[in-house]
Amino acid sequence: MTDPRTTPAPEGVRTDVAHNARVWNHWLGGTDNHPVDRAVGDRVTAMYPSIGEVARADRAFLGRAVRYLAGEAGIRQFLDIGTGLPSAGNTHEVARRTAPGCRVVYVDNDPAVLALARTLLAGSQPGTTEYVDADARDPERILRASASTLDLERPVAVMLLGILNFVLDTDEARRIVRTLMDALPSGSHVVLTHPTLELGGEGNEAAMRFWNENATPPITARTRAEFAAFLTGLDPVDPGIVSCAHWRGEPGAVRVAQFGAVARKP
Numbered sequence: 001m002t003d004p005r006t007t008p009a010p011e012g013v014r015t016d017v018a019h020n021a022r023v024w025n026h027w028l029g030g031t032d033n034h035p036v037d038r039a040v041g042d043r044v045t046a047m048y049p050s051i052g053e054v055a056r057a058d059r060a061f062l063g064r065a066v067r068y069l070a071g072e073a074g075i076r077q078f079l080d081i082g083t084g085l086p087s088a089g090n091t092h093e094v095a096r097r098t099a100p101g102c103r104v105v106y107v108d109n110d111p112a113v114l115a116l117a118r119t120l121l122a123g124s125q126p127g128t129t130e131y132v133d134a135d136a137r138d139p140e141r142i143l144r145a146s147a148s149t150l151d152l153e154r155p156v157a158v159m160l161l162g163i164l165n166f167v168l169d170t171d172e173a174r175r176i177v178r179t180l181m182d183a184l185p186s187g188s189h190v191v192l193t194h195p196t197l198e199l200g201g202e203g204n205e206a207a208m209r210f211w212n213e214n215a216t217p218p219i220t221a222r223t224r225a226e227f228a229a230f231l232t233g234l235d236p237v238d239p240g241i242v243s244c245a246h247w248r249g250e251p252g253a254v255r256v257a258q259f260g261a262v263a264r265k266p
């Protein structure tokens with residue numbers, strides 16, 4: 001992994017404003033971030049002390065959901081939109097530990113994630129893992145670009161973890177999920193996490209306001225009803241919509257203010 005503390009920023013990467021992918025990396029204990037990301041990330045932590053726990057719970061949920069999908073649900077293809085910077089337990093690593101033949105397409109629109117895409121793809125058989133530099137608001141393009149790696153006639157798990165919160169218009173966010181799931185066959189799944197103000201999390205709302213004034217892209221929280229609407233027409237997998245820490249999590253796991261769910265297209 002590169003160390004941005006000593007390596008010049010790659011082309012297109014702005015180091016004068018905090019970016020979500022890099023701040024998320026900071027909260028997860030990574031080093032692929034810049035002083036501006038650490039400064040904003042630490043201010044958010046001071047206002048909303050459980051944000052680091054949210055990030056770790058979200059990644060742990062990713063691991064449990066992918067293990068369930070590649071195991072019990074028999075899924076062999078993953079479309080991970082809003083990938084984030086490479087971290088411990090990336091989707092293709094978790095999936096292939098359960099089912100070695102899994103294919104994965106990663107999508108993100110942050111130039112810092114693009115710059116590290118090679119790290120993400122290293123070690124994979126050619127043609128089995130791909131990175132697409134695209135915006136979630138263009139699901140048609142994402143589907144076209146994925147078709148050279150994934151067989152879209154067969155079930156796919158669409159991962160949208162911590163990303164629809166950056167699509168501020170709820171109708172647009174719903175259209176993204178609907179467009180992706182409409183294009184995929186029965187047996188496909190969607191995996192979602194999303195911040196909310198309905199599960200506690202002291203300082204969450206003020207921290208989001210601070211984020212929107214000082215960092216990019218702007219974020220929004222959503223209610224359980226808004227989150228549930230993303231799953232319209234799909235069958236939620238047990239235990240349904242819960243704090244992502246509680247989705248098949250360790251007994252007694254501390255609740256975080258982030259919904260998590262997995263749902264299957266009938």
Ligand SMILES: C[S@@+](CC[C@H](N)C(=O)[O-])C[C@H]1O[C@@H](n2cnc3c(N)ncnc32)[C@H](O)[C@@H]1O
Nearest residue numbers: 021082083084108109110135136161162163166
């Ligand atoms: C909170 S991080 C989550 C990373 C990872 N999914 C996880 O759960 O650990 C959100 C990611 O979504 C990406 N992102 C935000 N808005 C996006 C958009 N409109 N299109 C594509 N990616 C986006 C950010 O660059 C960032 O990498």
